[in-house]
Amino acid sequence: SSRIFSGMQPTSDSLQLGNYLGALTQWVALQEGNEAIYCVVDLHALTVSPDPAVLRDRTRRTAAQYLAAGVDPERSLLFVQSHVPEHAELAWLLSCHTGFGEAGRMTQFKDKSGKQGSEGTTVGLFTYPVLMAADILLYDTNLVPVGEDQRQHLELTRDLAQRLNTRFGAGTVVVPEPHIVKSTAKIYDLQDPTAKMSKSAASPNGLIELLDDPKVIAKRIRSAVTDTEREIRFDPVNKAGISNLLTIYSALTGRSIPELEASFEGRGYGDLKVELAGVVVDWVTPYQERVHGYLADPASLDEILAAGADKARDIAAVTLDRLYERTGLLARR
Numbered sequence: 001s002s003r004i005f006s007g008m009q010p011t012s013d014s015l016q017l018g019n020y021l022g023a024l025t026q027w028v029a030l031q032e033g034n035e036a037i038y039c040v041v042d043l044h045a046l047t048v049s050p051d052p053a054v055l056r057d058r059t060r061r062t063a064a065q066y067l068a069a070g071v072d073p074e075r076s077l078l079f080v081q082s083h084v085p086e087h088a089e090l091a092w093l094l095s096c097h098t099g100f101g102e103a104g105r106m107t108q109f110k111d112k113s114g115k116q117g118s119e120g121t122t123v124g125l126f127t128y129p130v131l132m133a134a135d136i137l138l139y140d141t142n143l144v145p146v147g148e149d150q151r152q153h154l155e156l157t158r159d160l161a162q163r164l165n166t167r168f169g170a171g172t173v174v175v176p177e178p179h180i181v182k183s184t185a186k187i188y189d190l191q192d193p194t195a196k197m198s199k200s201a202a203s204p205n206g207l208i209e210l211l212d213d214p215k216v217i218a219k220r221i222r223s224a225v226t227d228t229e230r231e232i233r234f235d236p237v238n239k240a241g242i243s244n245l246l247t248i249y250s251a252l253t254g255r256s257i258p259e260l261e262a263s264f265e266g267r268g269y270g271d272l273k274v275e276l277a278g279v280v281v282d283w284v285t286p287y288q289e290r291v292h293g294y295l296a297d298p299a300s301l302d303e304i305l306a307a308g309a310d311k312a313r314d315i316a317a318v319t320l321d322r323l324y325e326r327t328g329l330l331a332r333r
């Protein structure tokens with residue numbers, strides 16, 4: 001049995017299909033036989049300076065979507081990051097072991113700060129990956145299920161963990177491994193199949209938001225950019241759009257790519273899009289009903305989150321005590 005930890009930012013009303021296929025399906029699968037801990041990382045979301053009421057709403061909506069996807073609070077811990085203050089405390093400790101240049105090399109930081117300019121860029125955005133490392137190391141995590149875009153942050157987390165073990169002795173922290181499933185690690189934008197699907201994409205038409213009107217979702221799939229050939233074949237280099245559609249189809253149905261290629265032999269791109277739109281709508285409709293069920297009862301949702309936070313704190317406090325002791329902070333009597 002391994003300790004699993006992962007989280008998502010509550011930065012939009014709805015998760016997008018990349019979050020679901022790249023991460024959330026793995027979260028659900030890894031609950032089986034492991035100790036899984038899943039978090040809504042609201043402190044990370046503060047880096048985009050959200051409206052307070054909107055952030056609160058999105059935090060609940062994100063938790064409701066974890067549950068609707070199959071995160072089971074009877075088996076896994078589900079909580080909100082800010083409810084466990086040890087995350088921020090460990091982040092401070094780790095920031096004192098992170099090189100300024102090392103943090104500056106994070107590509108997500110460079111992309112985001114590049115867009116905002118140095119005056120618009122906060123220190124919080126800069127230290128974002130350090131807080132992420134704290135999330136992970138606080139639970140002696142073995143495996144972190146994420147999409148490809150988090151790989152560099154996981155490498156920083158591992159570097160920090162090894163550094164602490166070298167400096168303060170073996171066993172100070174557990175060195176985590178990323179769990180990145182190649183086939184779905186990067187779901188692409190429907191309008192620009194060379195870019196990852198993301199809530200900050202240039203055009204909304206490339207994005208599948210899981211809580212969007214199923215009619216809009218179907219239309220976006222039917223309008224996906226493909227290529228000028230006719231053959232339905234998995235070839236990410238030459239046929240990025242078609243390959244992305246096949247990846248999504250395969251992930252949602254469990255049918256293999258070769259099986260799909262065979263079933264679409266001699267058929268047109270339009271057939272693939274129409275069928276896939278049907279698959280997505282059939283899956284997303286009951287998902288949306290479950291999300292709205294959880295959101296209709298915020299008191300029960302808050303209770304699940306509070307119970308998760310209590311249990312998470314018990315684990316986090318033990319780790320933080322160990323690290324405070326090893327790093328030379330005087331124990332409180």
Ligand code: TYM
Nearest residue numbers: 006007008009018019022023132146147185186187196197
């Ligand atoms: P976030 O909120 O941007 O994304 C949540 C998860 O979705 C994955 N993902 C994708 N996977 C495949 N294809 C895509 N197009 C796609 N878009 C997003 C992300 O890789 C991620 O797994 N820094 C993290 C949140 C975080 C975290 C953590 C994760 C904070 N602390 C500790 C793991 C462990 C983030 O911004 O994810």
